[in-house]
Amino acid sequence: MSRPRPRDLVPRPDPAPGQSHLRRRLADRPDLRDALLAAVAEVVEPDGTPLGSRLDVAGDPTVVLVAELWSRVADSVAAYTELAAGERYLRTAQDWTDLRRTTDLLGHRPTQRVAAHGWIRCTTDAGASPLVPAGTRVQAPGTPQRAAQPFEVVEDTQLRADWADLTVTAVPSPQVPPGSAIRLLQDPGWRPSDRVLLLAERPTAYVPQPSSWGDWLQWILLYYFGAASSSAVVGTVSVTKRTDDLGAFLFTMDRPLAPLIPAEAGTTYAAYRVRSSLQLARRLELLSYVDGGVAKTAAVSYGSEPDAVQAGQLLVVDGSAATPGIGIVVWNETQAHVTTVSSVGSLDWSVAPGTKHRVGVVSLSEAIPWSPSGSDLDVALVDPRVLAQHYELPALTAGTKDLRIHPRPDIDHVPPRVAVETSAGWELSTCTLSSGDTAGDVGGMLLTLGAGFAGDAATAPATANLVPIEHGTTKTGPLTLSGPTAVVPGPVTGDVDATGTVADSLVVEVAGVRFDEVPTLYGRGPSDPVYSSKIAADGRLVLTFGDGVHGVAPRGEVTATWRVGGGLAGELDATLVDTLLGSVRGVRTIVGVGTTTGAADQEDQGRMRRGAAARIRALDRAVSLADLADLALTVPGTSHSAAWHGAGPPGCPCGGFGLHVAILRTTETGARAPLAAELTSMAGYLDARRDISVGLCVCAGVSSVLPVTVTVAADPRRDATAVAAAVAVALGDPDAPLAPTPRVMGVPLDDSDVVAVVQPVTGVVGVVSLAVTPGLRVPSAGELAIGRTPAERYELLSLGPAAVVTS
Template identity: 25%
Template sequence: MNANPPGLPAIDYRAGTHATFLAALLRAFGADPVLRALGTHDGTEPLVATADAYSMGLDVLTFYTERIANEGYLRTATERYSVLELARAIGYELRPGVAASTALAFTLAKPVPVPHAPGVEVPTIMHAVTAPEKITIPVGTRAQSVPGPGELPRAFETVEEIEARPEWNAIKVPVTMWVPPALGDDELYLKGITTGLNPGDMILLVGNERLGSRYNENWDVRRVAGVRAVDRVGDLAEHTVVTLDMPLGTTEPLVHPTREGQRVYAFRQRGALFGHNAPPWESLPVSMRYGEMAQTGGGPHDVPHWVPGAYAGRQDSWADAYLSATQEDVFLDRVYQGLTPASWIALATPSYIELFRVEEVDETSRADYLLQGQVSRLKITGEHLNFFSPRNAVVWCGAEELELAERPLYGWGGGTVVPTNGVPGVVPGRLVAVRGELLRGGSRSEVARVASVVGSTLVLETGVASYVPVTVRLNANVAAATDGESRTEILGGGDGAAAFQTFTLRGTPLTYTSASTPSGTRSSLEVRVDGLLWTEVPSLYGQGPTARVYTTRRRDDATTVVRFGDGVTGARLPTGRENVRASYRVGIGAAGNVAVDKIALPMSRPLGVEEVINPVAALGGTDPEVLGQARANAPTTVLTLDRIVSLRDYEDFARSFAGIGKAHAHLAWNGERQVIRLVAATTAREPVLPGTVLHDNLRAGIDAARHPGHQVVLETFVPRPFTVVMRLVVEPGRAYADVSAAVTASLVDTFSFEKRAFGQRVSAAEVLAVAQNTLGVRGADLDVLSTGSGGLAVTLPAAPVELLTLRAENVQLTELREPLP
């Protein structure tokens, strides 16, 4: 028997083979004085034929001896039974797989009174409603998936009891927010889409500050630069967005827009002051300026005479003269309808504008500046009236009030705080589903548990994404659910005279769900004997003679055997007829990982339930463990012993946790202390996302086993596929198609999810070595090694949370017929 170094996939345990045994016998014949005279070693010689047969027997014997020896070691065993028994010897059971977990959102019918003729007295029962105002959805409420091509339907059942109400079907979130106009804003939001505004119109923003003081400057008159009417979209009311030609307020000097009682007015009329169209003073004939010129002469008895061009004070009160700062009345150039006391007007020049409050309005006849006619007289209050003249002032009047609107929330920041329009009765601890269109595009739905309720605001345990508020709907009629269908059966009758009595469950496979136990699973089986619940234990060893316990074993055909004690290690079953009953669920595996909105067939329908849907995909379903996985995971039982001390323990504990396919732990500095960062991936090669059942249970399991002084951070792994472009030189006589297919398969296998580690880099030399070691490859030239669009990298680095893998579609091979340079 040869020496066997550690790490071999099989051990050499044979003392010899047919050839070596036969050769040894023939040599022995030659050494014997009696048999030395044997003249032939031909197989026709009876003695040689006997030695050949004996050698064949030894060959068979040593072959099976070697096989038995290989089956005695976990690394080299090939039989499932051998792996099972070797694993059980150290307290490890092959993981049974895990049922997928999701959440079911129920839609309830809204209560509607039964119609009856008015004034007609009807029995009280006729006043009932067609649906209850609230119902209880019990544990075990079942729904079924809608199978796609090549799929089978999967049954899911709720695992928690919830109260459901119709008003929780589609809870809305606020779609607008009151945002008062502020310094620098260049838009105003107005209610309705019939504001009558057009570009070029003037609008006023004013508030209580200006009403309290004629000298207050917290007001703005702006020209409309653009108008955009927005029709009703869902819960978002129709409104108008007005773009201003200048931002509100000023920075030099600093003047804010009004902050108290903000009101918006549209000036519907544009006018002028009386005299704006008077002829210029200089153009009047001298005769018309008579008496308006300065008088000159000697003493009081001198005859007065007029000097043309020596103007007196009348010119200063002509239409070009500025108004008096103390006057209260102004005259418009005509009669304007719709002007009322307590309204607003604005006087404007090309470089200045001022706001005035109208105190009185009447119509009067006005004659001046060689003009006359019926005009509107306004008594106004304000300041800086002396900045305007009849000639240069433009009058904006006819102020019509428009109503400010709340601003639409075009983006909802997500997170853990979710404002709503009312959630009566929602209590902490229940699940809610959030569905809507994402800000970055596309749609999504999520499920989170309520941590607290503050007024009409929900505070969630985990954050949600950023949505377009008008599309968001929350459903609080949500219950956690797992894959599997409930069964109840009579296992048989107990026999007090029988030790280690066993029963086999008829339903297969038994459902196991994700849990925070060291193994990561929990059985759905409940066994009652004479109505009393018995407890499942990993082993009967150490159990007392009266302990009502049992163990389970899974056979290769997926059936489950239930085994009871012998009265020494675990209690015997009491004698009875059909007194052993079991309730459990069947269904397990990755086939239960159905997509969003696939579970849509309610199989059990409590009164009032109209629809059911899974707002999130079912995740965490894993198939039973295979031999290759058991070889790697079984030793972790004795490495961790269900406790975590070292950094390696975190990896071993996570890898032995049901549903986890790969894990890596490393130390990192957070600025204050070293923390343990653990990155893990599921057996389905997916990240372990926060908020999922698997993530929460893994976290709880680690917390229960780790040192309390260690700070642990669970990180989400990032898959990073890379691209390989290579030219191959194929050996003469070999088909290029066969060789390239072999190279692709070898590359994909070498850089697969199973064989690569988190943070492991990939080098160009490594890629070339894999290709050149493939049968039929004479040479290889690597052109592209990249995780992006192209380029040849010497080494592809990877962060601790990244996993560099290669897919077949990312391998591009071409034949190189010329010799390599």
């Protein structure tokens, strides 16, 4: 076996010049190991030849192992040394650009603007199933208070005709008919003037409440093998009106139904439409005569001729309406028998001595189980059995997750989400096919929501023709190279994926070849089509291409596609997005549903300092509770975070004790609770950086803005009104220590914190009294005594509207 060729060892180039006290480590651990091996190979022996000329340094496992161990030691020492020094440097930066350079040396890239996402519902032409292409532009028109906000469709979205013009109710519930109408979920085919026979059914072996093993065994046998049942006719009603009712069928009868089919344990009710009533054949049974002036009777004998009523056969006056297989009901005052006709014939039958008539012979598939008597027996030919169970279509109450949509969509295309107009407005939720749905229910489809709605909905309009949108506009154009750099006009918008990672919207091509973005060009080969980027204070991106040594030098036209816009300006009431720019064939109108969420502004100086420090502490992995809170802060849009072990907020996803991380999102005026999708994204981000064998509940924090009433003593030489106004301005300052941004979750608000803001205001002599409205937790007597407003660990306390009084 030939010896493998030794791997070439090329020393890494020296890092670019930087500050003497802080230099970013440009190589990773394998780079350091290879550089160490290359240095060993270049050691000159006494005879003047390099050590690598006679020793395979890269192929000797012992030498490689020693180099690997030393590189690990050097990596750890260098990392913590640089990061510790870098954290001190964060406080020295004076402006955004200076701070960005400092955080870049620490390996922290300031996040660019992130686009808000939302949904629009589309009204389509009748019967149309149009495709809405990706990039279709929609807009929230501008107002005197707000500029127009552009949005674009995220992906090609197929709309469906059977997803439009839906109506939603809660799952139909069985009830006793409240009046003379009965609502059925399947069409029995009844029409006005039809007569309907109502029967009560009860298993003969019915066990009202199983309590013993024997009772339960009987229940099991009845369930799997069926049981004989006794039936009784409870009445005959006539249909006076038929109405199609949201996929159900409402039949109005000629009299109230509650007395006929009441709720009774163990009893079901069946309905049979009467096709025809059969009259039993009758003949002379008694002969009357006068004997010696006395009236007497004598039974008439007909020899071997059959009786009109037998267990398995009936003789009727006219059997022409009966055919084999048709349903037949035979009943008296106490019981009924339901079966089918097995055969129909005729017979010359004596109706009186010496007189015969032709009668019909109707044979039954199943014999009558009791001894029938023709004098009190009724017979009817009927349609198949229909369950006589009335269903109400109740309102969909807040929080309910099961609903019914009508008309029924194609089972092969169950809508992934549905929007419903509730009492709280149009609301949207993901949905799946309910386990209780039956394919034969042509009137509606049962769905299970991913999350219940906040409002109620009674026979509410709904649609599943929903299209995802994102804030901003796509740009495409050439980039001008200036040496190795090019500038992309901004603000360039990024996006956050399901794992919480920011994905840049920029796509760069050079002479038709796509280049990939990398954190640094250091260590890249001369043929690697890559570039790096830096974000500027105004949101532009400065691209740096290779020079032919580190990365390939661009030759040819440089073109790019990117998105501009984004930021918190895109978070708005989605109903404002109601303008389709251009047209899509088959789409008449569009309007947003819910709110657009998930946006973040480009990092400002304060957030950049917090994010860089959190990244330094966490090192992109979660080992402790503090690491979880720090990692959460590095996700764009997160304003506050807290981690603890114990009980979570009321209604949190886990519903119990364990590890919890609570987060809040940045808004233009403070902080808000995250939505479900944002919590899911955060959970994915943390799961990629922690031991997922340990349960973790990512939940929404609570932002409590507390109103305050302050009475101050004003300098008598100054205008008291002006002093009060100045105090109100100081308390409402968004950059002051009492505003949401600088505060921390779980930290109480002390009266002294308020006094520290009020007292320095010009014209304030002192604070006479102070009252802060409590948050989630009522202060204890001890807390009241020291002027403390307590906070739950998942709660952010900040000062709200201030009422200032002077004395």
